Amino acid sequence: MFEFNASNPARALIVSDAWHPQINGVVRTIEWMVKEAPKFGVDLQVLGPARFRTMAMPSYPEIRLALAHPRSIRRAIRAEEPRAIHIATEGPLGTVARRFCIKHGLGFTTSYHTRFPEYLAARLPIPESWSYAYMRRFHNAATGVMVATPSLEDELRGRGFNNLVRWSRGVDLDRYYPRPAVELPYPGPIFVYVGRVAVEKNLEAFLDLDLPGTKLIVGGGPALETLKAQYSDAVFVGPKLGEELAQYYAGSDVFVFPSLTDTFGIVLLEALASGLPVAAFPITGPIDVITDPKVGVLSHDLREACLAALTLNRDDCAAFAQNYSWHESAKAFFKHLYPLKADWSVPDYDH
Template identity: 45%
Template sequence: MSTATERPHRIMIVTDAWEPQVNGVATALSRTVTELRRMGCVVEMVTPWDGYRTIPLITYSEIRLPIMARDEVERRFLEFAPDAVHIATEGPLGWYARAVCDHFGFPFTSSYHTQFPEYLTARWSWIPLWAGYGYMRKFHGKSGAVLVTTPTMRAQLTRWRISNVTPWSLGVDTEQFHPDRRAATAEPGRGRGVYSDLPGPVFLYVGRLAVEKNVQAFLDLDLPGSKVVVGDGPARADLEAGHPDAHFRGRRSGEDLAQHFADADVLVFPSRTDTFGLVILEAMASGTPWPASTRPVRVTSSRGPARAPPTTTCAPPAWPRWTAHARRRAGTPSSSPGGRAPRPSTPSSTCRPRRCGSASGGAACSGCRPST
């Protein structure tokens, strides 16, 4: 048993993705660091913003890649004298930290946040999938534990002969993301709250705007009401030019982002390369339902919005049914005390609890299809 006189655990986390970048990796790590420090741990972050010489990532100028930083990473490692090292990303800093740990025989853990093999093949079709997984196998080969967000990802990496894979659940702040944020009333045929200037129902996408996110598939859908895109990225200019009917609101954060989730009628998450999709949990915690993509995809469902459970597979959505459900949600009258909007109506009970893990069949179950 630890005592008050023992020094706190010293943890070094090395990541190529960190604030001010806006992505799921940076968000998950930021919350992890906050909780570790709250538990009394001393956390040393090694990030691209620590004064290293950097170059822009191809097609992502906002992402900076440190170069010639191995000696500095080693100096910080020796100076901090960590009890544990976690390497969060497979970028240059990750490789430098891996080399330092290997040199001193120091154990480390790693994590798999992004399906880089699929990402690379989506951007450059001449790169075979096996080559990307060979890169991943080499990087994670000496890791004591490769942390992944779901058992589905563990099974996938195991099939590609990556060992020591362990599920690592993620969650969201259910005080920030909550159904009570939903605006109480809306004019007939209009959106609620932050969308009051738009026709309803409101279909929302939140995330980076890049080719691997498959945002084009969402924008190509024939849907009533309004399509709203929250986020930024290298594909924004082309998407805006090709879809003048969509509403691009740029990056949002904090209370503003939470309001955008709660006031939307449906979240659309079309990505086929994400390992998790933290925005799905943020939407579910906000009471906003979401359909699966246009083909069977990995999704999560839970008994509560704060924990990420094992993944499953849901059938493609029937968009006419989801359109009808969005119309009903957009037109739900306010009847809750204190002027709060009621919780969204439940999609029909085609949910199978064994399949999706949600016994309630409520908005937290993305596998449920609204009835017509």
């Protein structure tokens, strides 16, 4: 267990291929860990792509991947002299950091944020079993693999993943709360989706539904222009942040989450905190968050779920979201970090 000491903060390092200026759940989660870290006596730093030359990720041009010599990454890790290392992603930075830790006998933790095998299979003819074999090898070298939900933990354990520990998520209750006066300029009822507009989000399952009112899409991504052209009856407003995003939540009637691949879905908590009932498929993520039938409807018939969610009480949704906080999420994260005994003055750490 990582030792906390507010009077003498310990340096910890997150290595992540997902970081600013990207906008996604991984980045948002890391942002909150950095924000909460001082309360736990931790000086938390992030080693992200911005420190190196980058290239656009194929099919995701807004995601930049580090193009750095492994030596440069190793030296960047050593320069931080961390007392704990957490590897958040399986990309170029995460891969080099993992090799570095293994070579020098340094314990490290990882987190399973993204269903990379499913995402890859949606774009390329690569069997999920091959990708899961790689992911299993990547994560099983860690002292702890942090997962967000019980169902994901059970699934990964069934796939041969070891050392699984729980790290849930939170919601910014100061930002997301019911705003009864918000009126959006669209016919009601308003069914809203917030998130990346990409093939793995299964948005067609929502956009193909015969629903009254308006289908509203808030977010950007590689599939945005294609879906805008294909679904002229829906409203696409692009990515929104902060108070503007909160207004879209509060002014809608049902939050629709059509994804079949998300491991959690922070947007579910943001919607609930805004007083917005959820309609989703009964899969990993929604089944772990929507645990009270008063706040959402889970069904393999998404249209049925959307219409039934219209009848739910917004106050119940907002009250339910109070159970989640980023402070409790951070407490679990720092509890699971592995304390290093590394002597960073040893020259061998450069290699």
